[in-house]
Amino acid sequence: MSKESFLPATGTRDIEPISAQIRNDVIYKITSGYKKYGFNSIETPSLEKLENLVGKKGGENEKLIFKILKRGDELKEALKNGSADENDIADFGLRYDLTVPLARYYAHYKDKLPKPFKVFQIGNVWRAERPQKSRYRQFTQCDIDIIGDPTANCEIELIYVTCKTLQELKIKNFEVRINDRQILKKISENCGINNDNQYRDFLIALDKLDKKSLDDVIEELRKKSFAEDVLLKIKNTFESLKTGQNNQHENYLKSSDSLKLIIETVKTLLGDVSIRFDPALVRGMDYYTGTIYEVNEINGSISFGGGGRYNNMIGGFSGQDISACGFSLGFERIIDAFFSGSDAQNAGVVKKAALIYSSDKDNYCDIIKLSESFRSKYDVVSIFERQKNMANQLEKLKAVGFTHWGIFKSDNTVIDKLEK
Amino acid sequence: MSKESFLPATGTRDIEPISAQIRNDVIYKITSGYKKYGFNSIETPSLEKLENLVGKKGGENEKLIFKILKRGDELKEALKNGSADENDIADFGLRYDLTVPLARYYAHYKDKLPKPFKVFQIGNVWRAERPQKSRYRQFTQCDIDIIGDPTANCEIELIYVTCKTLQELKIKNFEVRINDRQILKKISENCGINNDNQYRDFLIALDKLDKKSLDDVIEELRKKSFAEDVLLKIKNTFESLKTGQNNQHENYLKSSDSLKLIIETVKTLLGDVSIRFDPALVRGMDYYTGTIYEVNEINGSISFGGGGRYNNMIGGFSGQDISACGFSLGFERIIDAFFSGSDAQNAGVVKKAALIYSSDKDNYCDIIKLSESFRSKYDVVSIFERQKNMANQLEKLKAVGFTHWGIFKSDNTVIDKLEK
Numbered sequence: 001m002s003k004e005s006f007l008p009a010t011g012t013r014d015i016e017p018i019s020a021q022i023r024n025d026v027i028y029k030i031t032s033g034y035k036k037y038g039f040n041s042i043e044t045p046s047l048e049k050l051e052n053l054v055g056k057k058g059g060e061n062e063k064l065i066f067k068i069l070k071r072g073d074e075l076k077e078a079l080k081n082g083s084a085d086e087n088d089i090a091d092f093g094l095r096y097d098l099t100v101p102l103a104r105y106y107a108h109y110k111d112k113l114p115k116p117f118k119v120f121q122i123g124n125v126w127r128a129e130r131p132q133k134s135r136y137r138q139f140t141q142c143d144i145d146i147i148g149d150p151t152a153n154c155e156i157e158l159i160y161v162t163c164k165t166l167q168e169l170k171i172k173n174f175e176v177r178i179n180d181r182q183i184l185k186k187i188s189e190n191c192g193i194n195n196d197n198q199y200r201d202f203l204i205a206l207d208k209l210d211k212k213s214l215d216d217v218i219e220e221l222r223k224k225s226f227a228e229d230v231l232l233k234i235k236n237t238f239e240s241l242k243t244g245q246n247n248q249h250e251n252y253l254k255s256s257d258s259l260k261l262i263i264e265t266v267k268t269l270l271g272d273v274s275i276r277f278d279p280a281l282v283r284g285m286d287y288y289t290g291t292i293y294e295v296n297e298i299n300g301s302i303s304f305g306g307g308g309r310y311n312n313m314i315g316g317f318s319g320q321d322i323s324a325c326g327f328s329l330g331f332e333r334i335i336d337a338f339f340s341g342s343d344a345q346n347a348g349v350v351k352k353a354a355l356i357y358s359s360d361k362d363n364y365c366d367i368i369k370l371s372e373s374f375r376s377k378y379d380v381v382s383i384f385e386r387q388k389n390m391a392n393q394l395e396k397l398k399a400v401g402f403t404h405w406g407i408f409k410s411d412n413t414v415i416d417k418l419e420k
Numbered sequence: 421m422s423k424e425s426f427l428p429a430t431g432t433r434d435i436e437p438i439s440a441q442i443r444n445d446v447i448y449k450i451t452s453g454y455k456k457y458g459f460n461s462i463e464t465p466s467l468e469k470l471e472n473l474v475g476k477k478g479g480e481n482e483k484l485i486f487k488i489l490k491r492g493d494e495l496k497e498a499l500k501n502g503s504a505d506e507n508d509i510a511d512f513g514l515r516y517d518l519t520v521p522l523a524r525y526y527a528h529y530k531d532k533l534p535k536p537f538k539v540f541q542i543g544n545v546w547r548a549e550r551p552q553k554s555r556y557r558q559f560t561q562c563d564i565d566i567i568g569d570p571t572a573n574c575e576i577e578l579i580y581v582t583c584k585t586l587q588e589l590k591i592k593n594f595e596v597r598i599n600d601r602q603i604l605k606k607i608s609e610n611c612g613i614n615n616d617n618q619y620r621d622f623l624i625a626l627d628k629l630d631k632k633s634l635d636d637v638i639e640e641l642r643k644k645s646f647a648e649d650v651l652l653k654i655k656n657t658f659e660s661l662k663t664g665q666n667n668q669h670e671n672y673l674k675s676s677d678s679l680k681l682i683i684e685t686v687k688t689l690l691g692d693v694s695i696r697f698d699p700a701l702v703r704g705m706d707y708y709t710g711t712i713y714e715v716n717e718i719n720g721s722i723s724f725g726g727g728g729r730y731n732n733m734i735g736g737f738s739g740q741d742i743s744a745c746g747f748s749l750g751f752e753r754i755i756d757a758f759f760s761g762s763d764a765q766n767a768g769v770v771k772k773a774a775l776i777y778s779s780d781k782d783n784y785c786d787i788i789k790l791s792e793s794f795r796s797k798y799d800v801v802s803i804f805e806r807q808k809n810m811a812n813q814l815e816k817l818k819a820v821g822f823t824h825w826g827i828f829k830s831d832n833t834v835i836d837k838l839e840k
C-alpha cells in the first residue's frame with residue numbers, strides 16, 4: 001500500500017497528541033463556563049435526514065453537504081433506475097452547522113423544555129469545501145443559544161457569558177463590536193436603497209469593509225449598477241459615521257430598540273471589556289433578523305466568534321414564530337490563538353513525566369507500584385522501556401509533550417533524576 | 421412539516437440535557453484517568469477513504485459502513501455511466517470503529533512516535549445497523565492501546581489502568597476474565613479439531629457459552645458436522661475445566677507464554693479486583709492473536725469492556741509486523757449502568773439553581789450581578805423570567821436537571837428562598 005494512502009481523507013486531518021491535549025483542555029474550559037452560567041448541554045447526531053438539511057437558510061453551506069448513500073434494497077432499487085440522481089440515492093447528510101439540528105431538536109422537544117431554553121452544543125460539523133490550506137472539511141463548532149425570549153436580556157447574557165469564558169481561557173485584548181440589522185435597514189433606506197436585491201448587495205459589499213477601503217466597496221456597488229446619488233449618500237454616511245460628524249452614531253443608535261441598553265449593561269457588567277457600536281458590521285448569514293455582534297482581537301485580525309438574533313429559523317421547522325439569539329465561538333481560531341500566544345501556550349501544558357526502566361533488571365510490577373508515588377508530583381506519569389538510542393527516545397517523548405523524565409535505578413527503589 | 425420529520429435520522433438519537441451532562445462527566449473522568457497514566461490522546465476524522473475501511477479485518481462491521489457520495493464532476497461522471505454501482509459513486513465512509521483509523525494513523529506517523537506508543541481515542545463511530553431498541557447507528561467508543569511492545573507489560577498496564585478508571589467512576593463489583601488464543605488453540609488441538617474452518621466454528625459456538633448451556637453449544641457444533649469423538653472431548657474438557665478436575669486449569673495455563681504472569685501481577689497491583697482465567701472466553705473479533713480479556717459485573721450480565729492482543733492489524737497498513745494490545749470500554753453500557761445504579765446516578769449530578777425574576781420590576785443588570793454571588797454555593801446558576809404558571813415552569817426546569825430554585829425579591833437585593 002502506498003504511503004499516500006495512510007493520509008487522512010482529503011481535506012481532513014489527524015490531531016496529534018499535543019494538539020489533542022490542548023483541544024481537550026479548551027473544550028473542557030468552554031463547557032465548564034457555559035454550564036456554570038446555566039446553559040444546558042445537548043448532543044444531536046452527526047447525520048440528519050437530508051430533507052432536514054436543505055432549504056433551511058443554510059445559504060452556501062447547503063451546497064457543501066456530504067451526502068450519505070442509501071443502503072441495501074433501497075439503494076439497489078434507486079440504482080436500477082438508470083436516470084438515478086443524487087436525491088434518489090442519498091437519504092442522510094452530515095450536518096454543516098449546529099443551528100439546523102438545534103432547530104429540529106427544539107421543534108421535537110419544545111413542550112417539555114423550559115422557556116426560555118438556554119442551551120449549548122459543541123460538536124463537529126462537515127463541509128465539502130474545496131481542499132485548501134487551513135480550511136478543513138471537518139471542524140468543531142461551539143454554539144450557545146437562548147430560545148424563546150424576545151428581550152435584550154438574551155444578547156446581554158450571551159455576550160456576558162462569552163466574554164467571561166474567553167477570560168477564563170486567558171484570552172486578553174479583545175473587544176465586542178455590535179450592530180443591528182434594523183440600523184443597517186435604516187441606513188440603507190436613508191441612502192435611497194429601495195428594494196430587497198439592492199439591500200442584499202449592499203450588505204454583501206459592506207461586509208468586506210474590514211478588509212477593503214470604503215472606495216473599493218463603493219466601486220463594487222457601482223458595478224452592481226447602484227445609482228450615483230445612492231453611492232454618494234453611502235460614502236457620506238459611512239465617512240461621517242467613522243469620524244463621528246453630525247452626531248450620526250447617536251441618531252442611528254435610536255433606530256434599534258435595544259442596542260443602547262445592551263451596550264450600557266455590558267459596560268456595567270464587564271468594565272474591563274470594550275464594547276462598541278460598529279454600523280459597518282454585517283455578518284454574512286442570511287438568517288439574522290436583529291442584533292448582530294462579533295468579538296475580535298483589538299487592533300488584530302483574529303475573530304474569536306460572533307452571533308446575533310435570528311427570529312425565524314428555529315420556528316421554521318414547526319411553522320411557529322419563535323425568537324432566538326445565539327453566540328458561536330470560533331473554536332479552531334481560538335486553538336490557533338492558543339498556539340501562537342505565549343501565555344496561551346502554557347495553558348494546555350501539564351507536567352508530564354516519562355519514567356524509563358530496563359527490562360533486563362527491572363520487575364514491571366515493582367515499577368508500576370513505584371510510578372504511583374510520582375503521581376502526586378506530576379500530572380502525567382508514563383512508563384517506557386529503555387531503548388538502545390535513549391537520546392532519540394527522549395526526542396520522540398518530547399514530541400508528544402513529555403516535559404520531564406527519570407530513570408529507575410538498579411535497586412528498583414529510587415528515581416535517578418527528573419529533568420526538564 | 422409533519423411531527424415525524426422532527427425526529428433524528430433513523431436509528432440515531434438526540435441526547436437530552438441530563439444525559440448529556442452525565443455523558444460529559446463520564447468522558448471527562450475516563451479521559452483524566454487515561455491521561456494521568458501517560459496515554460496520549462489523538463483524534464482522527466470521522467470519515468476515512470473507503471479503501472481504508474474495507475478489507476481491514478473489520479468482519480461483519482465492514483458491511484455496515486455508511487458510504488459518502490462523491491461530489492461535483494466526479495459524481496456526475498459516475499452517474500452518467502448507466503451501470504453505476506456503490507463503489508463508483510462513493511469515495512469516503514464513516515468509521516465503524518477506532519482501531520482501523522488508529523492503524524492508518526500509526527502507519528503515517530510511526531517514525532516520529534515514541535516506542536511503545538501509548539494512545540487513547542474517544543469518539544463516535546457509525547454502523548448502518550437495522551434499527552432496533554437500544555442499538556444505535558451512532559455511538560461512542562473509548563479505546564486505549566499500546567503499540568510496538570510485544571511483552572506482557574502491555575496487558576498488565578491496560579488492565580491496571582482500565583480497572584483504576586472504573587474505580588474512579590465509582591463502578592464496583594466487577595471482575596476481569598482473561599484467556600489466550602494460544603490456549604484456545606491448544607484445547608482445540610487436544611480435542612481433535614484439525615482445520616481452520618472447524619477451529620473458527622468452534623470459537624463462534626464457544627463464544628455463546630455465557631448465554632447457552634454446554635449441551636447447546638455441543639449441539640450447535642453437531643449441526644456443523646463435528647465428529648462425535650471430537651464433541652465428546654470438547655464436552656469432557658469444558659466440564660473438567662469448570663469443576664477443576666485433573667488440574668486442567670494449570671495444564672492449559674502453561675500453554676500461554678504470559679497468562680500466569682499477567683494474572684499474578686494484576687493480583688499484586690489490584691488486590692481489590694478479582695481476575696480469573698476463563699478458558700471459555702473467546703471474544704468475537706477475528707483479529708485477536710494472543711491474550712483476550714473482558715471486564716464484567718460479578719454475577720451480572722453487564723460487560724464494561726474488553727480487549728486483547730492483535731499483532732497483525734496495526735502493521736497491516738504498512739505491511740510490517742507490529743505488536744499491539746488494546747482495551748475498549750463500552751461507553752454506552754457504562755452510561756446505562758450509571759443511570760441504573762443508585763451510587764452512580766449521583767456521580768453526574770451537580771447543584772443546579774434556577775433564579776427567577778419578574779420582568780416588570782427587576783432590572784436585568786442588577787439580577788446578573790446578584791446571581792454571581794450564588795456561584796460559590798451552586799455549581800450552576802441560571803436566570804429565568806417568571807412565567808404565569810410557575811408550577812409548570814419549575815417542572816420543566818426539574819426535567820433539565822435543576823435541583824434548587826429561588827425568587828428575586830422586589831427590592832432586588834435578597835433571594836427569597838432556595839429549596840430542593
